[in-house]
Amino acid sequence: MSSVVPQGVAAADFSNAIKEFAGVVGKDRVYVDEQPLSSYRDAYSPLADGEFIPSAAVAPDGVEQIQKILKIANAYKIPLWTIGTGRNFAYGGPAPRKSGYVMLDLRRMNRIIEVNEKYGYALVEPGVSYMQLYRHLRAIGSKLWIDPAAPAWGGVMGNALEHGAGYTPYGDHFIMQCGMEVVLADGEVVRTGQGALAGSKHWQVTKHAAGPQFDGMFTQSNFGVVTKMGIWLMPEPPGYKPFMITYEREEDLEAIFEITRPLKVNQIIPNAAVAVDLLWEASAKVTRRHYFDGKGPLPQSARTRIASDLKLGMWNYYGALYGPPPIIENNWKIVEEALMSIPGAKLYLDRENDPAWDYRVRLMRGEPNMTEFSIMNWIGGGGHVNFSPISAPSGAEALAQYNMIKRRCHEYGFDYIGEFLVGWRDMHHILMIMYDRADEAMRNRAYDLFGLLVDEAAEVGFGEYRTHLAFMDQIAKTYKHNDGALWDLHHRIKDVMDPNGILSPGKQGIWPKAMRETS
Amino acid sequence: MMAWNLKRRDVLGAGALGTAAVGLGALARSEPGRSRTVTLVEESGVPESRQFASALIDNGFAGEVIRIDPSLNGLLYELEATTGTIIGMTSDPVAMIAGQLLRERGAHARQFWQHHFAGGRWRHRTEGSARLIESTTHAWPVAVAHQLQSVMDNRSPQVTNDCTSGPCALLASSPGMLVSWVYEFEGYQS
Numbered sequence: 007m008s009s010v011v012p013q014g015v016a017a018a019d020f021s022n023a024i025k026e027f028a029g030v031v032g033k034d035r036v037y038v039d040e041q042p043l044s045s046y047r048d049a050y051s052p053l054a055d056g057e058f059i060p061s062a063a064v065a066p067d068g069v070e071q072i073q074k075i076l077k078i079a080n081a082y083k084i085p086l087w088t089i090g091t092g093r094n095f096a097y098g099g100p101a102p103r104k105s106g107y108v109m110l111d112l113r114r115m116n117r118i119i120e121v122n123e124k125y126g127y128a129l130v131e132p133g134v135s136y137m138q139l140y141r142h143l144r145a146i147g148s149k150l151w152i153d154p155a156a157p158a159w160g161g162v163m164g165n166a167l168e169h170g171a172g173y174t175p176y177g178d179h180f181i182m183q184c185g186m187e188v189v190l191a192d193g194e195v196v197r198t199g200q201g202a203l204a205g206s207k208h209w210q211v212t213k214h215a216a217g218p219q220f221d222g223m224f225t226q227s228n229f230g231v232v233t234k235m236g237i238w239l240m241p242e243p244p245g246y247k248p249f250m251i252t253y254e255r256e257e258d259l260e261a262i263f264e265i266t267r268p269l270k271v272n273q274i275i276p277n278a279a280v281a282v283d284l285l286w287e288a289s290a291k292v293t294r295r296h297y298f299d300g301k302g303p304l305p306q307s308a309r310t311r312i313a314s315d316l317k318l319g320m321w322n323y324y325g326a327l328y329g330p331p332p333i334i335e336n337n338w339k340i341v342e343e344a345l346m347s348i349p350g351a352k353l354y355l356d357r358e359n360d361p362a363w364d365y366r367v368r369l370m371r372g373e374p375n376m377t378e379f380s381i382m383n384w385i386g387g388g389g390h391v392n393f394s395p396i397s398a399p400s401g402a403e404a405l406a407q408y409n410m411i412k413r414r415c416h417e418y419g420f421d422y423i424g425e426f427l428v429g430w431r432d433m434h435h436i437l438m439i440m441y442d443r444a445d446e447a448m449r450n451r452a453y454d455l456f457g458l459l460v461d462e463a464a465e466v467g468f469g470e471y472r473t474h475l476a477f478m479d480q481i482a483k484t485y486k487h488n489d490g491a492l493w494d495l496h497h498r499i500k501d502v503m504d505p506n507g508i509l510s511p512g513k514q515g516i517w518p519k520a521m522r523e524t525s
Numbered sequence: 526m527m528a529w530n531l532k533r534r535d536v537l538g539a540g541a542l543g544t545a546a547v548g549l550g551a552l553a554r555s556e557p558g559r560s561r562t563v564t565l566v567e568e569s570g571v572p573e574s575r576q577f578a579s580a581l582i583d584n585g586f587a588g589e590v591i592r593i594d595p596s597l598n599g600l601l602y603e604l605e606a607t608t609g610t611i612i613g614m615t616s617d618p619v620a621m622i623a624g625q626l627l628r629e630r631g632a633h634a635r636q637f638w639q640h641h642f643a644g645g646r647w648r649h650r651t652e653g654s655a656r657l658i659e660s661t662t663h664a665w666p667v668a669v670a671h672q673l674q675s676v677m678d679n680r681s682p683q684v685t686n687d688c689t690s691g692p693c694a695l696l697a698s699s700p701g702m703l704v705s706w707v708y709e710f711e712g713y714q715s
Contacts, residue, residue: 376597386702
């Protein structure tokens with residue numbers, strides 16, 4: 007049995023709670039031994055092994071069992087850490103925010119409750135993965151697409167709740183969610199939107215109902231356990247035209263996004279247009295060792311050689327057009343003329359033997375795959391953490407962020423490996439800091455670099471949209487307007503809705519009152 | 526080379542290059558009354574992984590082979606119901622994904638050997654007889670396969686060894702960092 011117990015909980019109370027959990031879900035669904043608990047560690051953690059280890063896990067298979075578990079957790083003040091599929095790697099994976107928490111593992115709740123072909127949506131439970139939903143749709147002959155995050159094993163619900171993004175026109179996953187069922191900390195079950203109307207058939211077709219809209223407060227939060235969620239699915243379009251354009255110079259980034267903004271805002275390019283840097287793109291095909299075996303960032307000569315060998319640019323731009331072929335061809339003229347106006351741009355409508363092209367093209371047409379994990383071969387050694395600041399889709403902002411972050415990466419001895427995605431009115435910048443977990447000094451430098459970037463980005467107005475467990479508190483503190491009024495609001499809500507602080511304490515820097523002083 | 530009886534599974538989309546049964550099923554091992562079902566994971570785009578797999582197949586050690594293409598989707602398709610002993614020499618990300626999926630289903634990690642290319646040489650961290658890999662006349666993935674098979678058959682505590690190759694080049698499609706790993710499900714432990 008695990009020797010870890012939740013902070014502030016007496017061993018006898020913990021033992022009693024475990025027994026009572028077993029009474030709810032059965033002994034075989036309560037895990038306390040090292041082997042099963044090892045599957046809840048963050049395999050890519052920037053911290054030393056032994057951090058963020060749970061004391062136990064309990065795996066319910068439905069709402070009633072969750073309600074009973076919450077009742078027990080409230081009685082003994084046991085902190086629970088909820089996971090859906092537990093695939094949030096680069097942001098902490100399935101690991102809890104603090105050692106000793108009990109995992110509330112919802113992977114058994116993996117039912118696809120409804121697929122509605124007519125209106126284009128699915129209603130799913132927390133344990134449903136992208137691959138599972140994709141296979142289900144193909145099995146039933148559906149003509150609906152999913153919008154997967156890059157790794158196919160990710161959770162449909164979990165990714166939307168984490169504000170994740172995909173690569174089809176339905177790529178903003180939280181915007182595409184419609185209707186939630188939530189179990190509150192006291193066990194009450196609430197349905198949002200039209201789901202609150204008994205017998206409604208419109209829960210998944212409109213987000214709106216009379217009164218306030220609460221869905222957002224259950225994302226990146228710890229105010230409830232989401233047990234069902236609707237997700238809109240894109241009907242298969244009659245045409246699909248993916249493209250890639252390579253750009254020769256790093257400073258082309260500014261022009262790329264000045265050109266992209268009107269194309270995106272006017273929906274000429276309907277999906278998340280992405281500019282991927284040279285090394286992210288190359289790492290799906292080769293490793294750093296093939297070009298440079300020394301320490302520190304890759305020399306410019308090696309970068310130039312990689313670009314030449316692999317026919318890549320310093321930036322590699324992916325997008326796609328969708329719809330009836332005449333509309334695609336018409337819009338393509340506008341897109342091609344605009345994006346090819348940058349000197350040195352090269353257009354690709356197909357690339358042979360290129361796994362990076364292959365996985366991007368699949369993602370943009372809603373086919374889940376796991377290829378993106380291969381880019382971790384660049385360094386090897388299983389470590390990466392994603393720094394994810396957001397900004398406007400502005401060329402100047404993109405270039406400023408890039409220069410600031412690249413400079414710091416190089417100072418700390420890391421390659422810049424990143425991409426920029428444009429959403430509706432926003433731009434996500436994802437920097438992947440890669441390190442060998444076995445190299446303690448390198449891992450520590452990655453941790454220090456991340457912390458520095460958080461503060462420096464905030465000073466010039468760039469906030470993170472999502473982060474690793476280890477940096478949630480630091481990032482929460484960067485949202486300083488009016489003396490941190492937003493997090494004060496989060497805490498006021500937390501104290502009312504979860505007075506015993508049992509639900510995911512510390513998630514996104516939101517701590518229950520009893521733990522705020524010690525966190 | 527043993528004849529293949531390829532049973533490509535009817536999976537949706539790409540992912541698994543195929544699952545091959547080598548026609549032996551569950552193999553009788555050295556312990557009386559015990560048999561071990563051995564499934565081999567081959568990352569087909571990685572030359573060392575192919576050499577490792579071939580060596581174990583040639584020795585009749587593997588009952589089934591899961592071949593993974595660059596989408597890596599086959600890991601999700603094929604490891605859902607695998608039991609017994611699962612072995613692979615794969616890139617580090619594939620080892621991580623396989624390990625995560627197998628541990629969640631209750632498998633125990635038995636071996637985790639690392640091989641990385643640095644300074645123009647391969648460096649190995651393995652178990653068993655000292656210097657076996659260094660002095661082998663086989664390609665090193667073949668020697669690792671033999672070593673792993675020997676360690677699994679002996680089931681006795683092994684010492685950890687570090688070993689370095691002579692100067693060599695890194696193959697173009699090699700990830701340069703590989704892991705030889707073994708997972709076992711309950712009931713197959715020694």
